[in-house]
Amino acid sequence: QxxxxxxxSFSVSPGGTVTLTCGLSxxxxxxxxxxxxxxxxxxxxxxxxxxxxxxxxxxxxDRFSGSILGNKAALTITGAQADDESHYYCAMYVxxxxxxxxxxxxxxxx
Amino acid sequence: QVQLVQSGAEVKKPGASVKVSCQASxxxxxxxxxxxxxxxxxxGLEWMGWINPKSGGTxxxxxxxxxxxxxxxxxxSTAFMEVSGVKSDDAAVYYCARDYKNSxxxxxxxxxxxxxx
Numbered sequence: 001q002x003x004x005x006x007x008x009s010f011s012v013s014p015g016g017t018v019t020l021t022c023g024l025s026x027x028x029x030x031x032x033x034x035x036x037x038x039x040x041x042x043x044x045x046x047x048x049x050x051x052x053x054x055x056x057x058x059x060x061x062d063r064f065s066g067s068i069l070g071n072k073a074a075l076t077i078t079g080a081q082a083d084d085e086s087h088y089y090c091a092m093y094v095x096x097x098x099x100x101x102x103x104x105x106x107x108x109x110x
Numbered sequence: 111q112v113q114l115v116q117s118g119a120e121v122k123k124p125g126a127s128v129k130v131s132c133q134a135s136x137x138x139x140x141x142x143x144x145x146x147x148x149x150x151x152x153x154g155l156e157w158m159g160w161i162n163p164k165s166g167g168t169x170x171x172x173x174x175x176x177x178x179x180x181x182x183x184x185x186x187s188t189a190f191m192e193v194s195g196v197k198s199d200d201a202a203v204y205y206c207a208r209d210y211k212n213s214x215x216x217x218x219x220x221x222x223x224x225x226x227x
Contacts, residue, residue: 034212036213045217046155046205046217047217048216051213052211055211097160098171100157100159101152
């Protein structure tokens with residue numbers, strides 16, 4: 001059973017830069033896993049930020065970017081704003097027509 | 111614009127079945143897979159499976175095989191997800207989401223399922 005790992009929590013100062021990561025229990029993340037990223041605020045449906053590793057979804061500001069850093073997928077937020085305070089989830093295609101979500105990172109902006 | 115509109119909240123007794131619908135509009139329903147994702151209270155997102163609306167083919171996460179059934183009705187552009195024999199830990203918000211390039215591109219608003227005797 002593949003496990004996708006994320007930092008449980010992170011904090012960033014307003015205007016600062018933060019990089020959240022998404023790893024695999026079974027090895028290194030590559031573009032073949034099609035990592036994607038989602039933002040969710042309490043009581044709301046998730047919002048898609050990044051798909052296919054580094055493609056921004058429609059309407060997502062360019063201060064959100066996706067990449068592969070080392071052996072993990074990464075979401076970088078540049079110039080963090082107060083309304084970026086949310087939960088962030090990554091998801092990956094793990095083969096055999098299956099996807100797995102990470103446990104999520106709670107980002108605090110303070 | 112693309113929209114996925116889900117059915118309303120449900121309250122079920124343990125052992126009952128619950129069926130959630132997801133009506134698509136703004137695009138060709140048969141052109142994109144539909145995923146189902148659930149979120150227990152205070153917990154993260156959990157992928158349950160997908161359905162190919164064109165063929166009706168499905169793929170389920172291992173832990174849901176045998177207990178979850180995904181179907182569709184192309185005449186009304188609607189996907190369905192049924193959980194049989196619900197237990198207390200099936201209490202969650204259930205989301206449908208349209209696939210795009212192996213991601214969950216557009217999301218429904220979610221359907222709250224409560225399990226209570």
